Amino acid sequence: MSDAGEFIDEALRREGSWIRAEQAQARLGNGLQHYGSSIGATRGTVRDALRRHPGLEHDEVTALSSELWEVPVFERRLAAIVLLQSKVHLLTNTDLTRLEGFVREGRLRELVDPLAVDVIGPLIAGLEGQAKARAGSVMDRWAREHDEWLCRAALMSPLRALRGGGGDWEAFVRQATVALDAAREMGAEAEVVREAVSTVLNDVAKRRPELQFPSPVP
Known part of the structure; x- marks a missing residue:
């Protein structure tokens, strides 16, 4: 384990609570272990780690994120997301392959949503030209x-x-339409997709009512 990874893991364990761990296990399940450290403590731990290890570059950040994610502990995986969020300006479209693996393994709103909203979205927003086009194709x-x-x-x-x-x-409407079509074959799992479309539409409606989705969400 790297020095930064060891520091984060030990700090998360110290901040843990068996009561919170049991509550999280009952609420989230999904086969993950839980240290029982709070979201605030997790964010603070990553900030402390970055202060102790300043100047981390792209390869070091992505390697540390994978190191944290590899162990199936919720707080470690959340720390990986916070780390990537803090260093999202270093990420490129080629990192979407790694992030796809995280999403496939995450399978919890509490992990997938911050990955999408706080890491993947800002990553893509910061791209230009061909890199942005390639990232758009990945999202499609x-x-x-x-x-x-x-x-x-x-x-x-x-x-x-x-x-x-x-x-x-326009890209969101296109992708949402395709995703909702795919959701019809998913059974109960389709709710995860429909909920995402509704979340975006409800949020956008409050701020940008001029943006209209062409059909009701089934």
Whole structure:
């Protein structure tokens, strides 16, 4: 384990509470272990780690995120997301492959949504030219996948940009339409996709009522 990874893991364990761990296990399940450290403590731990290890570059950040994610502990995986969020300006479209793996394994709103909204969306928003076009093609593919969590991540990723008056509304409508079509074959899992579409539409409606979705969400 790297020095930074060891520091984060030990700090999360110290901040843990067996009561919170049991409550999280009962609420989230999904086969993950829980230290029982709070979201605030997790964010604070990552900030402390970055102060102790200043100047981390792209490869070091992505390697540390994978190191944290590899162990199936909720707080470690959340710390990986906070780390990537803090260093999202270093990420490129090629990192979407790693993030796709995180989404496929995450399979919880509490992990997939911050990955999409706080990491994937800002990553794509910061790209230009061919890199941005390639990232858009990846999101189109995710929306077509018969994996409800990849669909959800694609749909949630532009939320911050759309909320702030930017974003590609036409791309969202296209991807949402495709994802909802795919959801019809998913059974109960389709709710994960429909909920993502509704979340974005409800948020956008409050701030940008001129943006209209062509049909009701089934």
